[in-house]
Amino acid sequence: xxxxxxxxxxxxxxxxxxxxxxxxxxxxxxxxxxxxxxxxxxxxxxxxxxxxxxxxxxxxxxxxxxxxxxxxxxxxxxxxxxxxxxxxxxxxxxxxxxxxxxxxxxxxxxxxxxxxxxxxxxxxxxxxxxxxxxxxxxxxxxxxxxxxxxxxxxxxxxxxxxxxxxxxxxxxxxxxxxxxxxxxxxxxxxxxxxxxxxxxxxxxxxxxxxxxxxxxxxxxxxxxxxxxxxxxxxxxxxxxxxxxxxxxxxxxxxxxxxxxxxxxxxxxxxxxxxxxxxxxxxxxxxxxxxxxxxxxxxxxxxxxxxxxxxxxxxxxxxxxxxxxxxxxxxxxxxxxxxxxxxxxxxxxxxxxxxxxxxxxxxxxxxxxxxxxxxxxxxxxxxxxxxxxxxxxxxxxxxxxxxxxxxxxxxxxxxxxxxxxxxxxxxxxxxxxxxxxxxxxxxxxxxxxxxxxxxxxxxxxxx
Numbered sequence: 236x237x238x239x240x241x242x243x244x245x246x247x248x249x250x251x252x253x254x255x256x257x258x259x260x261x262x263x264x265x266x267x268x269x270x271x272x273x274x275x276x277x278x279x280x281x282x283x284x285x286x287x288x289x290x291x292x293x294x295x296x297x298x299x300x301x302x303x304x305x306x307x308x309x310x311x312x313x314x315x316x317x318x319x320x321x322x323x324x325x326x327x328x329x330x331x332x333x334x335x336x337x338x339x340x341x342x343x344x345x346x347x348x349x350x351x352x353x354x355x356x357x358x359x360x361x362x363x364x365x366x367x368x369x370x371x372x373x374x375x376x377x378x379x380x381x382x383x384x385x386x387x388x389x390x391x392x393x394x395x396x397x398x399x400x401x402x403x404x405x406x407x408x409x410x411x412x413x414x415x416x417x418x419x420x421x422x423x424x425x426x427x428x429x430x431x432x433x434x435x436x437x438x439x440x441x442x443x444x445x446x447x448x449x450x451x452x453x454x455x456x457x458x459x460x461x462x463x464x465x466x467x468x469x470x471x472x473x474x475x476x477x478x479x480x481x482x483x484x485x486x487x488x489x490x491x492x493x494x495x496x497x498x499x500x501x502x503x504x505x506x507x508x509x510x511x512x513x514x515x516x517x518x519x520x521x522x523x524x525x526x527x528x529x530x531x532x533x534x535x536x537x538x539x540x541x542x543x544x545x546x547x548x549x550x551x552x553x554x555x556x557x558x559x560x561x562x563x564x565x566x567x568x569x570x571x572x573x574x575x576x577x578x579x580x581x582x583x584x585x586x587x588x589x590x591x592x593x594x595x596x597x598x599x600x601x602x603x604x605x606x607x608x609x610x611x612x613x614x615x616x617x618x619x620x621x622x623x624x625x626x627x628x629x630x631x632x633x634x635x636x637x638x639x640x641x642x643x644x645x646x647x648x649x650x651x652x653x654x655x656x657x658x659x660x661x662x663x664x665x666x667x668x669x670x671x672x673x674x675x676x677x678x679x680x681x682x683x684x685x686x687x688x689x690x691x692x693x694x695x696x697x
Contacts, residue, residue, distance in 0.1 A: 274498040276607035276644045276659070282550030283496055285309070286361055287503075288316070288327045288339060289537035292510070295323045295345055300361055301533060304550075304646045306493065306501055306542070307514070307663035308678045308685075309533050317356055317364035319343070324354065326438075326489065328541040329361075330385040332393070337361050337543075338420060340383040340395055343369055349405075353383045353397060355420065367421075372397060372413070374426055378405040382438045382489070383413075384541060388468060389443065393420060396429070398437040408455060410439035412469050430470030432463055440490045440541070441468070442500075448472075449521060451490040451502065458485040460504060462521065481524040483515060484508075489539035495662050496644055497605070503530065505539050512537055516662065531680030551645040551654045553599060553609065553692055560595050560696045563668060564653040564689035570595045571673065571690065573613045578626035578666075578673040583696055596697030603631070603638035604659050610641050614697065619643075621658060626666055626673035648689030655688045666690070 277283050285303045297318040301309040317324065317339065325342040332338055336357045344350035352369040372380040383397040393415040398408040411426040432439060432452055439452040450463040450472055460483060462476035479485065486508025495501055499518045506513050506527075512534040513527040530537075553559075561571040563580055570583040572595040583595050593614050602608025603618070611619040617628035620641040631637055642659035643666065649655075658664040664675045665688040678684055 274494050274496065276496050276602065276605045277546050277550050278607050279554075279645075280550055280552040281546055281548055282647060284545045284547045285493070286312075286329060286337075286543050286545070287533070287537065287540040288329045288361075289533065289540035290323075290325050290327060290341075292536055292538050295325045295538075298324055298327050298339075298341075299537070301537070302361075305644075305657055305663055305678070306495060306544075308531060308680045313362040316362055317358075319354055319356070320366050322352075322354070322369070326382040326539045328384045328395075329543055330387065331543060331545070332420065333391075333418070335359070338385070339364065340385060342381045342383070344379075346381075350379045350381065351377045353380050353395070370423065372399060372411075372426060374399055374401065374411070376401045376403065378402045379408070381408065382539070384438075384440050386412075386441050386468070394468065395423075396439050396441060397426075398439060399426070406455070407434050408437040409434045410436060410450075410452065427469050429468075429472060431465065431472030432470065432474065436461070438488050438490060438539070440492060442492045443468075444520070449492075451492060453488045453490070458487065458508070459483075460487050460490050460502075481515065483513065483524070483527050487513075491541040493542045493544050497639075497659050497662060499662065501662070503540070503542060507538070510535055528677075531678065551647055553645060553654065555599050555601050555609070558596050558598050558695040558697070559692045560694065561597070561690040562693050564648055564650050564691055565686040566668075569668075569671065570696070571597065573628055576617070576628050578619060578628065580668045580671040580673060587696070589697075592696035594697075596695040599692075602642035602644075602659065604635075604642040605644075608642045608644050608659055609656070610643070621661075621664075621675040624674050624676065626675060648691070649682070649685040650689060650691075653689035653691045655685070656690070 285306045287301050288298045290298050297315045299314050300312040300316040302312050303309040322343045323345050327339050327341040339356045341354045343352045343354045352371050354369050355367040356364045358364040379400045381398045383395045386394045395413040400408045410429045414424040416422045435455050436452040442449045448465045463472040463474040465472040487504045489505040491503045499516050501516050503514050512530045515524045515527045517524045563569045568582045569580045598612040600610050603610050613628045618641040639660035643656040646655040656666040667676045667688040
């Protein structure tokens with residue numbers, strides 16, 4: 236059998252019961268919050284939107300804002316979107332509050348300096364930010380307060396997890412919880428150390444699924460990202476994974492974890508040791524992870540960010556249970572066509588044969604693995620699926636693997652009316668033409684790749 240991309244195991248998704256971190260809490264599903272962006276493909280006419288607000292490798296005095304519809308291909312929304320009125324901005328964490336505003340919290344000084352405050356800013360549109368205040372973390376003999384991370388719990392409480400050190404040992408950090416005591420986020424309770432994680436851990440990021448809190452935290456001595464769990468936000472946590480347990484390597488920091496549309500979990504982290512920003516995916520409740528992959532576009536530029544996920548209006552819209560043909564966005568005379576069970580991109584015109592026109596006509600149906608996604612049938616009733624990276628048509632064998640291979644998520648294309656088709660079970664991989672053959676390939680984050688992977692649904696040839 237031909238080699239195909241490694242298929243991760245799948246798990247039953249915790250949706251309504253899942254209390255996600257602030258990086259996922261956004262749209263009205265969760266009581267007491269603005270809600271959650273669920274683990275499902277966006278419905279027709281809607282889009283998934285991921286936002287990051289990193290400081291720059293070349294400048295820790297400002298942040299850029301990037302957005303993505305697939306958590307892989309991030310594009311610049313605004314450069315130098317926020318510059319604080321004084322001091323620096325590092326390790327910015329972003330979330331959307333119930334008042335409709337986006338909020339940043341961040342480290343206010345460069346790493347060499349004493350830093351006893353964390354900063355706050357807000358925005359209505361993610362592009363234009365207003366400074367709110369610097370907050371002095373009330374810990375006796377505090378030396379540094381670094382890497383504040385938003386966390387919204389299932390009861391609606393808004394928290395910041397911040398790493399702090401004291402003057403007697405300025406480089407030994409302990410994670411603390413600050414809990415907002417008003418909805419304006421201007422008053423905070425006393426800091427509470429996260430029991431069980433202990434000293435010498437920094438950049439602690441927390442995700443909750445069901446009744447379990449999952450902490451990803453950097454061991455500042457070993458330089459590995461470790462993993463711990465607890466039944467309470469403040470612990471006690473049990474650290475169960477240490478060293479290079481996930482295969483991410485050392486000199487890694489700034490973990491941020493988000494749930495993808497297909498239910499998998501993606502971690503982003505700063506590979507500051509080699510100047511690369513990475514991502515890695517898990518489909519078995521954080522037990523195993525894919526090999527780390529460099530994040531296109533922003534790797535080498537962005538430093539330490541967190542990710543928020545939203546479902547927003549304005550996404551691709553395509554009717555189901557109709558027949559369509561699919562025109563290449565950058566080769567307008569070429570269309571999808573079945574040729575010996577493979578999907579190719581030949582020229583089709585009004586003078587093409589009836590057989591050629593029929594082979595260029597497809598029935599659009601609800602995704603086999605996710606009804607918000609899409610599947611495609613050819614004239615013989617076989618389904619478009621990927622196998623060994625190649626796009627081809629096969630009979631549905633009724634397996635879960637086939638359903639996932641044959642499901643695609645609609646993403647906005649490179650031109651008006653065009654759609655990009657992301658593989659459901661290989662996030663960041665798209666149907667893309669190369670030498671007029673259709674393959675499933677990982678996005679390169681380039682304009683050419685976006686054009687090669689964009690197709691316009693048009694009236695059926697057949």
